[in-house]
């Protein structure tokens with residue numbers, strides 16, 4: 001992998017990577033297109049990273065389907081699919097790691113201690129293996145994207161962090177490799193997340209600016225539904241991952257997580273607020 005990237009870089013080619021854990025869907029493919037828009041070559045990694053799964057999470061049963069994934073990539077003009085083994089990514093075992101303190105205990109980090117240490121540890125290795133100029137991530141994992149951008153800045157990685165928008169199913173459910181775990185009843189109840197986010201967006205557009213009230217509207221919409229176990233619903237400033245002090249202003253991240261049976265799902269909306277103007281926005 002390093003030899004391929006070195007050779008491409010020496011020919012002046014700009015390399016864009018899309019890190020994934022496989023079981024590719026339209027959300028992943030949209031990131032490939034984002035990478036292609038500013039790069040000469042697009043590389044996709046497929047690696048189910050053990051260090052970002054906690055005990056009792058779904059590392060063993062996470063879907064693995066390399067053949068189907070390669071077929072999905074075939075139509076997208078991808079130059080390389082990098083699918084390393086665990087031993088290649090962790091040659092000295094899983095103890096030596098890169099940690100970013102910023103943001104790692106908020107939101108998903110509260111319920112998944114160690115998760116973001118695993119993410120930054122694998123992404124730093126992917127950067128050294130793949131040597132990209134650009135790395136593209138989905139806004140679906142907003143906290144992950146913010147932490148990776150922070151890592152890139154803190155560690156002076158010469159990589160530009162780029163975001164792609166959330167791709168949704170027709171009914172609003174955010175696409176996820178984990179959606180295949182849902183039985184039909186859970187699939188229906190999974191809409192609770194996107195509906196709760198939409199409900200808060202409506203309140204914003206109606207003029208509500210109180211961070212506490214917005215958060216309770218979201219919490220209310222996410223809770224009290226049989227079979228949906230809310231983990232969090234937050235309305236935060238993406239610069240701090242903490243609520244705005246008095247009223248929401250500027251960039252706003254509204255994010256939630258909930259369990260449907262054994263399946264944990266996350267979703268978010270991002271808005272830019274300027275006075276009365278409320279617009280959906282990218283985080284960066």
Ligand code: AMP
Nearest residue numbers: 020021022027137138140141166167175
């Ligand atoms: P994963 O394979 O789930 O680890 O995701 C790999 C990349 O795809 C991450 O940057 C995710 O944020 C992104 N991604 C996952 N689902 C979506 C989606 N529905 N829309 C856009 N990007 C996504």
